[in-house]
Amino acid sequence: MAEEFVNWSGSIRFTPSDRAQPKNTREVTRLVTGARKASRTLRPVGSGHSSQPVFNTGDTLVSLDSMNGVADADPEKHRARVLPGTGLHQLGRQLAKHGLAMENLGDVDYQTIAGAIGTATHGTGIALGNLSSTLIGGRLVNGLGEEVAFGVDAGEDREHDLLRAAQVSLGSLGILTSLTLRLEESYELHRQNWITHIDWVLENFAELIETNRSVDFYWYPRSDLAQVRMLNKPGEEPDLVPEGRLKEDRTGPSYEIIPNDRHLHFEEMEYMLPLDTQLEAFRQVRERVKTRHRATVGWRVLVRTIAPDRAMLSNAQTRPTMTIALLQNNTLAFQQYFDDLEPLFRRFGGRPHWGKKHSLKGAELYLEWGTFQRIRREMDPGGVFMNDYLRELFAETGE
Structure with a gap:
């Protein structure tokens, strides 16, 4: 058995039978072919930042840490x-050497690029899509051990089904x-963080x-204050600024300015x-937190926006989107808090x-769930990349 794997927050622990760290496509192909012949499974893992068991496996856990860098630009x-x-x-630094940058990043930057795209990690901005929407092509090794190109790498347009499936x-x-x-x-981006009252944010959110x-903004349940984070290219800042205290004001390369530093x-x-x-x-979230959870919530509630996209399993598919995130220090109880608020999110x-x-289990909210499942079965007919969590999520009890 390999050593125990623990995710970033510490809430997921499991011990795979083996770990692999391929250095190139040839080694990935060999891993997949061997697993298929032995009727075993593989699960890729990035930084382990996910708090869902997408990477859990009792078989082989595959790290792609040795396959890193910008291959060409x-x-x-x-x-x-x-x-x-x-x-x-x-x-961010590697792309900057070529005069390039991601159009957006998430709240943190601990993830690997494959993990962030695979789970639809996002930043904020009504005209900015999630990271998955910036994937326009690539290559993967499917469950048959075949290297498959998709998107621009295969000469296909951005509406091709395999690309839209691969994006998330x-x-x-x-x-x-x-x-x-x-x-x-x-x-470069100019970042300003303002501390104001949540009522000001509610009155001015549209503008x-x-x-x-x-x-984006954080709401602090115990004080009813909010922290508004505004990011703009220098010289393009709006006239509207929050009423309150300017907590942070700095300018720099986008990849340094967008992410927050999370020590906890x-x-x-x-x-x-x-x-x-x-x-x-x-x-409604605010009212419920104040009524039921204010004494036990140690962290804040984060609100962001995302532009619509076309990925089959994107949570921003086809609609302008706002996000509400509940954050809780990992040393404090969270399950009752999350369980109480999740039905409210679903009602909206x-x-x-x-x-x-x-x-969530199943397909209620995804317009092309069935198409994605067809493509997934074609790419991995033997279930080489499945685990218990994905079988339940995809309702595949026979794989």
């Missing part, structure tokens, strides 16, 4: 081919060996999201809801973040 076409184990923290796949189609990303020219490139680990539940500038869902048409705590 095309600044004129604003794209680059990136290897799957590249950490987001390192990727939870590692269920195969092991990614390269990712071709749509990028921007390198740019905030329209006038800032990126904006936490558990999180996040749901993606249809965009509502009146914030009715948040208002919420879709869960695949990498965060949730209890």
Whole structure:
């Protein structure tokens, strides 16, 4: 048996029978072919930042840490081919050497690029999609041990079904060996963090999201204050600024300015809801937290926005989206808190973040769930990449 694996927050622990760390596509192919012949399974893992058991396995856990870096870049076409184990923290600097940058990043940058894309990690901004929407092509090794190109790498357009399935796949189609990303020219951002009262945010949310490139806010349940984070290219800042105290004001490369530094680990539940500038869902969350959970909630509630996209399992598919995330220090109880709020998110048409705590089982909220499952079975007919969690999620009891 290999050593125990523990995820970033500490809530998931398991011991695989073996660990593998392939260095190239040939070694990935050998792993898949061997697992298929032995009727065993493989699960890829990135940084382990997910708090859902997407990577759990009693067989072989596959780390792609040795497959990292920018393989090639095309600044004129604003794209680059990136290897799957590249950490987001390192990727920003590597792309900058080619004059390129991701159009957006998430709240943290601990993840690998393949893990972040596979679970639809996102940042904030009504005109900015999640990270998965920037995947325009790539290659993967499917469950038959075949290397398959998709998207621009296969000469296909961005509406091709395999690309839209691969953009958010939870590692269920195969092991990614390269990712071709749509990028921007390198740019700087001016970040301002304001402390204000939550009532000011509720009154001004519509204008905030329209006038800032990126904006989000934390609500602090015990004080009823909020922290509003505004990110804009220098010289493009809006006139509207929050009433209150300026906590942070700095400018730098986008990959340094967007992510937050998280020394404390936490558990999180996040749901993606249809965009509502009146914030009715948040208002109900706020009321319930104040009524039932204020004494035990140690962290804050985070609200962000995402542009719509076309990925089959994207939680922002086809609709402008707002997100509400419940954060709780990982040393404190979280299950009762999350369980109480999750039905409220679902009543508002919420879709869960695949990498965060949730209890969704099945296809109620995804328009192309059936198409995705057909593609997944074609790519992995023997269930090489399945685990108990994915079997339950996909309702595949026979694999």
